[in-house]
Amino acid sequence: MAVDYTVIVVYLAGMLAMGWWGMRRAKSKSDFLVAGRRLGPAMYSGTMAAIVLGGASTIGGVGLGYKYGLSGAWMVFAIGLGLLALSVFFSARIARLKVYTVSEMLDLRYGGRAGVISGVVMWAYTLMLAVTSTIAYATIFDVLFDMNRTLAIILGGSIVVAYSTLGGMWSITLTDMVQFVVKTIGVLLLLLPIAVVKAGGFSAMKAKLPTEYFDPLGIGGETIFTYVLIYTFGMLIGQDIWQRVFTARSDTTAKWGGTVAGTYCLVYALAGAVIGTAAKVLYPTLPSADSAFATIVKDELPVGVRGLVLAAALAAVMSTSSGALIACATVANNDIWSRLRGVSSRTGDDHDEVRGNRLFILVMGVAVICTAIALNDVVEALTVAYNLLVGGLLVPILGGLLWKRGTVHGALASVIVGGLAVIGLMATFGILANEPVYYGLLSSLAAYVIVSLATPATDAAVLAAWRERLAGRTPEPLAEPVPAPQ
Secondary structure, three states: HHHHHHHHHHHHHHHHHHHHHOOOOOOOHHHHHHHHEEHHHHHHHHHHHHHHHHHHHHHHHHHHHHHHHHHHHHHHHHHHHHHHHHHHHHHHHHHOOOOOOOOOHHHHHHHHOOOOHHHHHHHHHHHHHHHHHHHHHHHHHHHOOOHHHHOOOOHHHHHHHHHHHHHHHHHHHEEEEHHHHHHHHHHHHHHHHHHHHHHHHHHHHHHHHHHHOOOOOOOHHHHHHHHHHHHHHHHHOOHHHHHHHHEEEHHHHHHHHHHHHHHHHHHHHHHHHHHHHHHHHHOOOOHHHHHHHHHHHHHOOOOOOOHHHHHHHHHHHHHHHHHHHEEEEHHHHHHHHHHHOOOOOOOHHHHHHHHHHHHHHHHHHHHHHHHHHHOOOHHHHHHHHHHHHHHHHHHHHHHHHOOOOOOHHHHHHHHHHHHHHHHHHHHOOOOOOOHHHHHHHHHHHHHHHHHHHHOOOOOOHHHHHHHHHHHHOOOHHHOOOOOOOO
């Protein structure tokens, strides 16, 4: 294992080095939070694919393939569909807004202070997303070093917190590009063909497994529908995803770069399901489907290659974890703390802005690590995150983009009613039940439409300013000039 250990250690050291290098580029708030809005198509596509394809997509995707066969691809496939929909229909308009958070977009659209309430919901989502990614370090470091769970979480989490705090989005962008390359080589170019060959090829796999393993809909229609509802729509409105859209150099980059990333996700989804299916042939009686990835890597790959593929799994977890962490800190600082203090997050010199956001990443990072140590169930934590996001924020965000009659009162009612309904239904039916997101979303929609129609329409001047913003004809929200490049 010495060679494998060397590969992993070099990879982790490289992540920290990139964080240090990114620190030298993060001179302003725009640099620190959205990489100066300067990413071109290649880098944008790579980093967007890296953030959406995390540990759940890699380890969990292979696990679903082990359990259900090719139809296990549907979870990650739904993520890819959501990214494609975001890129084709919404990303250009989102990029032209020149904001930092989803809540800022809601304030611009509705002309009211919806920011704190929506910010709390978005903060809870990004926090739990970062926690679930951080918990996944325990699985990977256990395979690598037979490490204690708490120590593994502290080690993996500390590395991500370190490079994210140092350089913000520039560090995260640079590390994500490396992670994207490592993930592509490790999973698609090495693990996928080796797993299929070790399993005897597709003909042998079909002969040894039940026919439902090769049924595209074998996982069940209701499960597919739930995946689409939660993950496809979740991709449309998550702060972690929007913050990457804000990094695009132009709206064209956001649209076509995101389309490439979404297509990559579809390929990645199928690859994970095939690897899991091959693992089922090789190890038909594993105690847990989620252990399929680690088992096939540990037992079937040669020295050196094994280290690279485990580094790919680590890359998948780190990319999602760092993206969720900076999103969580951005929302906590800009949408909650600054507003509660009655201080505009858009005032102050560049040095103070960077220092303040850096401090929030550090604080949120420590909170994420502590929460990850305390929690055990990744699936439940991730389900809570997406149920709150979709049930509480999907309607007011998409309503603001698509329906001009929506009002600030309707948006606030939608967030509150949808969020409370989801929480109440999870307490009644259970966290993993489908009912909370189904009925929470319906109640959010009903509240939005009824209250919007019952209250005065949004002021014409607010809507006019909103249309100017969507068209990209104004520099920054609240008429603040963009900081000069340094």
